Amino acid sequence: MDLTLKVWRQASSETEGEFKTYPASNVSPDASFLEMLDEVNEHLNEIGEEPIAFDSDCREGICGTCGLMINGYPHGPQDGTATCQLHMRKFNDGDSITIEPWRATAFPVLRDLIVDRSPFDEIIQAGGYISVNTGAAQDANNLPVPKEAADASMDAAACIGCAACVAACPNSAANLFTAAKMQQLNLLPQGNPERYSRAVAMVETMEQYFGSCTNHGECEKACPKNISIDFIGMMNRDYVKAQFKFTARDAQNKGK
Amino acid sequence: MTTQHSPNPGSPALDPKIPPGPIQDRWDDHKFSVKLVNPANKRKYDIIVIGTGLAGASAAASFGELGYNVKVFTHNDSARRGHSIAAQGGINAAKNYRNDGDSIYRLFYDTVKGGDFRSRETNVYRLAQVSNEIIDQTVAQGVPYAREYGGLLDNRSFGGAQVSRTFYARGQTGQQLLLGAYQALMRQVEIGPVELYTRSEMLEVAVKDGRAVGVVVRDLVTGEITAHSAHAVVLATGGYSNVYFLSTNAMNCNATAVWRAHRKGAYFANPCFTQIHPTCIPASDEHQSKLTLMSESLRNDGRIWVPVDPDDRRAPNDIPEDERDYYLERQYPAFGNLVPRDVASRAAMRMIEQNRGIGPLKNGVYLDFGEAIGRLGRAKIEERYGNLFEMYERITDEDPYEVPMRIYPAPHYTMGGLWVDYNLMTTVPGLYAIGEANFSDHGANRLGASALMQGLADGYFVIPNTINDYLSDYLNTKPVPTDDEVFMQAVAQVREREQQFLDINGTRSVDYFHRRLGHLMIDYCGLARSREGLEKAIAEIQALKEEFWRDLKVLGTNDSLNQSLERAGRVADFLELAELMCRDALDREESCGGHFRVEHQTEDGEAKRDDEDYAFVSAWEWVDSATPQALHKEPLTFEYVPPSQRSYK
Numbered sequence: 058m059d060l061t062l063k064v065w066r067q068a069s070s071e072t073e074g075e076f077k078t079y080p081a082s083n084v085s086p087d088a089s090f091l092e093m094l095d096e097v098n099e100h101l102n103e104i105g106e107e108p109i110a111f112d113s114d115c116r117e118g119i120c121g122t123c124g125l126m127i128n129g130y131p132h133g134p135q136d137g138t139a140t141c142q143l144h145m146r147k148f149n150d151g152d153s154i155t156i157e158p159w160r161a162t163a164f165p166v167l168r169d170l171i172v173d174r175s176p177f178d179e180i181i182q183a184g185g186y187i188s189v190n191t192g193a194a195q196d197a198n199n200l201p202v203p204k205e206a207a208d209a210s211m212d213a214a215a216c217i218g219c220a221a222c223v224a225a226c227p228n229s230a231a232n233l234f235t236a237a238k239m240q241q242l243n244l245l246p247q248g249n250p251e252r253y254s255r256a257v258a259m260v261e262t263m264e265q266y267f268g269s270c271t272n273h274g275e276c277e278k279a280c281p282k283n284i285s286i287d288f289i290g291m292m293n294r295d296y297v298k299a300q301f302k303f304t305a306r307d308a309q310n311k312g313k
Numbered sequence: 314m315t316t317q318h319s320p321n322p323g324s325p326a327l328d329p330k331i332p333p334g335p336i337q338d339r340w341d342d343h344k345f346s347v348k349l350v351n352p353a354n355k356r357k358y359d360i361i362v363i364g365t366g367l368a369g370a371s372a373a374a375s376f377g378e379l380g381y382n383v384k385v386f387t388h389n390d391s392a393r394r395g396h397s398i399a400a401q402g403g404i405n406a407a408k409n410y411r412n413d414g415d416s417i418y419r420l421f422y423d424t425v426k427g428g429d430f431r432s433r434e435t436n437v438y439r440l441a442q443v444s445n446e447i448i449d450q451t452v453a454q455g456v457p458y459a460r461e462y463g464g465l466l467d468n469r470s471f472g473g474a475q476v477s478r479t480f481y482a483r484g485q486t487g488q489q490l491l492l493g494a495y496q497a498l499m500r501q502v503e504i505g506p507v508e509l510y511t512r513s514e515m516l517e518v519a520v521k522d523g524r525a526v527g528v529v530v531r532d533l534v535t536g537e538i539t540a541h542s543a544h545a546v547v548l549a550t551g552g553y554s555n556v557y558f559l560s561t562n563a564m565n566c567n568a569t570a571v572w573r574a575h576r577k578g579a580y581f582a583n584p585c586f587t588q589i590h591p592t593c594i595p596a597s598d599e600h601q602s603k604l605t606l607m608s609e610s611l612r613n614d615g616r617i618w619v620p621v622d623p624d625d626r627r628a629p630n631d632i633p634e635d636e637r638d639y640y641l642e643r644q645y646p647a648f649g650n651l652v653p654r655d656v657a658s659r660a661a662m663r664m665i666e667q668n669r670g671i672g673p674l675k676n677g678v679y680l681d682f683g684e685a686i687g688r689l690g691r692a693k694i695e696e697r698y699g700n701l702f703e704m705y706e707r708i709t710d711e712d713p714y715e716v717p718m719r720i721y722p723a724p725h726y727t728m729g730g731l732w733v734d735y736n737l738m739t740t741v742p743g744l745y746a747i748g749e750a751n752f753s754d755h756g757a758n759r760l761g762a763s764a765l766m767q768g769l770a771d772g773y774f775v776i777p778n779t780i781n782d783y784l785s786d787y788l789n790t791k792p793v794p795t796d797d798e799v800f801m802q803a804v805a806q807v808r809e810r811e812q813q814f815l816d817i818n819g820t821r822s823v824d825y826f827h828r829r830l831g832h833l834m835i836d837y838c839g840l841a842r843s844r845e846g847l848e849k850a851i852a853e854i855q856a857l858k859e860e861f862w863r864d865l866k867v868l869g870t871n872d873s874l875n876q877s878l879e880r881a882g883r884v885a886d887f888l889e890l891a892e893l894m895c896r897d898a899l900d901r902e903e904s905c906g907g908h909f910r911v912e913h914q915t916e917d918g919e920a921k922r923d924d925e926d927y928a929f930v931s932a933w934e935w936v937d938s939a940t941p942q943a944l945h946k947e948p949l950t951f952e953y954v955p956p957s958q959r960s961y962k
């Protein structure tokens with residue numbers, strides 16, 4: 058198939074970007090979207106134009122490295138599919154395809170289609186873990202975990218941190234990511250001791266970088282792993298309770 | 314045999330430092346006898362870790378918890394994205410929660426045998442010992458393993474074992490274990506002892522007076538080259554399957570860190586021991602960028618076959634039972650479709666060679682679930698393998714519930730790597746290698762679900778207990794300052810090489826050379842190797858290398874994000890490593906595990922080991938660019954598991 062690509066080109070975070078148009082000819086419908094871009098890059102290199110920079114690693118939809126805005130949709134038209142797992146048979150001969158990086162103030166463009174998603178790491182750093190040092194654990198089966206809890210935790214833990222949720226949100230909110238990462242731990246007995254301090258730390262760090270959630274639900278639709286928006290509700294409840302707990306404790310401490 | 318002796322009499326002897334005593338006591342005794350660093354002194358030490366896959370993230374987090382100052386680098390944009398994240402099937406441990414006769418000894422035994430008697434018994438025993446602690450640790454971290462209704466951990470079976478000892482988190486075990494390690498790491502970043510550098514690629518090791526004293530790193534966004542010094546350097550940079558271009562590994566996996574270390578004195582062990590996994594989706598065309606693994610677990614229910622008649626062009630479902638050749642079941646009635654990976658891969662290769670392959674390019678064999686769906690119902694198969702079937706359909710546009718899957722072997726894992734002693738230290742004092750980057754535990758063939766185990770064993774439990782033996786000698790010494798001559802030189806070297814790539818100004822892209830190298834390697838140093846083929850490959854690789862340095866075209870600059878430049882460095886190193894792999898394969902005049910020399914096979918085409926002459930680890934020492942590496946041998950002795958011919962008939 059023959060396609061026309063409109064691709065965002067930007068030399069660095071300091072420079073202005075612009076769309077450039079490139080033909081992609083003789084594309085195999087069995088090629089993945091990124092393989093199609095690989096081919097375009099080979100051609101650009103040949104004619105002396107610098108290849109289009111884009112991120113990818115596992116190309117199996119699990120590492121979360123890739124992520125392109127394709128015709129205005131994060132990861133393109135196929136539901137539950139990361140960019141690397143999208144195949145060209147989902148497009149038609151003669152199509153024109155617009156390719157952009159994630160757009161969010163929290164994610165500056167580093168070059169072309171590559172953005173800096175490090176605020177996600179900061180949210181984890183703030184409290185997205187269980188505080189247990191190596192070697193300090195008891196036998197794994199000493200603490201049974203109800204299967205439903207383990208399964209729900211796994212549903213949340215399936216998040217690949219690609220940030221499509223932020224790209225899809227009109228407010229550039231990161232609530233789906235933050236909620237998934239928080240509930241993965243809060244749903245387990247192991248995560249319970251730090252449940253409320255974790256909620257406060259993660260939410261407040263999130264708020265430093267990202268917009269507010271106004272329940273559009275675009276995040277859930279864009280998520281390549283179909284993470285449920287219900288986790289946001291759970292996060293909100295934990296956060297509200299946490300504030301109550303902390304305020305009560307702060308008050309107590311003051312009274313002393 | 315082409316044995317050469319070290320041209321450098323000062324080079325360290327190949328002493329594996331195996332502790333004495335009964336194998337069951339060696340690890341405990343060793344932990345007791347090594348020198349310690351007391352808690353208050355730990356903060357006086359700086360450690361550099363390269364890599365944040367399972368091995369690197371777990372090591373860096375554990376070092377931080379102990380109180381060392383740690384700098385950790387990864388070329389990924391986040392520590393959460395190491396290649397480890399793609400592991401699907403599971404992680405082994407000798408918990409014996411099934412009461413099915415498992416034990417540390419049995420896991421040890423299976424791993425030594427599975428490795429075709431080319432691994433170090435003492436290391437393997439330790440691996441089996443700490444396997445249980447890994448499960449405890451990761452459960453405490455909140456890894457959401459699969460559980461039974463009673464709330465206890467579930468297990469499944471994997472190839473090469475007769476017990477059920479594999480722990481898993483749906484089809485995403487690697488992802489969940491990596492997230493656990495990443496979260497532990499980010500906790501240390503928050504607390505303070507660990508400094509994390511993402512999008513940073515290590516390009517050189519600095520060695521002064523024979524010791525590793527630091528590294529040189531390129532900031533992949535700005536192109537800035539910086540030097541970092543420490544008391545010790547730990548490489549956790551993964552395997553080198555991408556030397557084949559098409560493999561199941563992530564696109565950015567590469568051998569640069571281990572290769573640069575090799576050139577600075579670290580011996581490279583068993584480079585030709587590579588694993589070609591039998592069940593991957595075959596390539597669809599010339600433009601394919603990587604191959605996708607279909608988990609080994611599918612062979613529990615799927616039956617592998619090809620048409621009896623090589624010219625049979627009918628659709629698979631139109632071919633009647635008696636015109637199908639279920640060749641694994643026919644050749645290996647005892648194990649059938651569940652023979653180990655090396656055996657299954659070679660059998661598929663033989664089918665393709667006999668022109669009996671299927672699919673548009675005749676490059677696959679069928680993995681058929683028709684019978685299992687008939688027996689168990691579609692719902693059961695969906696429950697077991699739903700996510701894999703979906704992934705298969707997304708890639709091939711074929712529905713495996715209706716039509717058999719097409720599969721073919723693909724490069725997947727490298728058992729070879731930097732030589733390390735029992736402490737996981739390379740032949741360069743102060744330089745360690747952990748995880749897939751070292752050679753230590755899997756011999757000539759790795760069993761399923763044991764790479765995750767090894768990466769985490771090394772990172773959480775082994776290196777935090779062995780690095781102190783080296784560090785304690787350097788108490789109250791400062792790391793070599795980064796303006797020392799040794800760093801200046803290393804930085805200059807890196808800059809110069811970058812400039813060389815940019816200056817060639819030829820006509821061909823990096824990928825062009827990488828693809829060609831991949832073809833050579835899969836054809837001559839893949840599933841089957843012969844003297845003739847390997848000699849031809851060496852000559853062709855040398856010619857390709859010459860062409861690379863003459864005709865490469867890398868656009869852009871070195872002071873910006875430049876992916877072609879990044880890849881150029883990696884492929885330049887692959888070209889050198891590929892040659893060593895072929896020379897190692899040529900030197901090893903036997904077949905064992907994943908290394909199959911066609912000259913050495915039994916009458917019925919199975920691998921024929923030569924324990925008399927080849928029960929050793931090949932450790933290659935870099936000499937200089939103009940001289941081939943020198944071979945050193947670490948003899949392997951088997952006190953506990955006597956070598957036997959593996960038979961799966």
Ligand SMILES: Cc1cc2nc3c(=O)[nH]c(=O)nc-3n(C[C@H](O)[C@H](O)[C@H](O)COP(=O)(O)OP(=O)(O)OC[C@H]3O[C@@H](n4cnc5c(N)ncnc54)[C@H](O)[C@@H]3O)c2cc1C
Nearest residue numbers: 364365366367368397402403515551748749762763764765
């Ligand atoms: C598809 C697939 C499925 C698998 N399934 C299983 C399974 O079910 N069970 C099992 O046990 N094993 C499995 N394996 C094997 C297993 O995943 C790997 O062997 C293991 O994860 C390797 O871990 P590692 O930490 O050693 O290296 P990696 O995970 O490869 O990590 C390497 C790290 O080093 C960094 N790095 C490399 N070079 C540099 C450099 N020069 N500078 C800076 N950073 C660098 C990378 O950024 C990365 O963070 C699977 C492998 C694949 C490909």
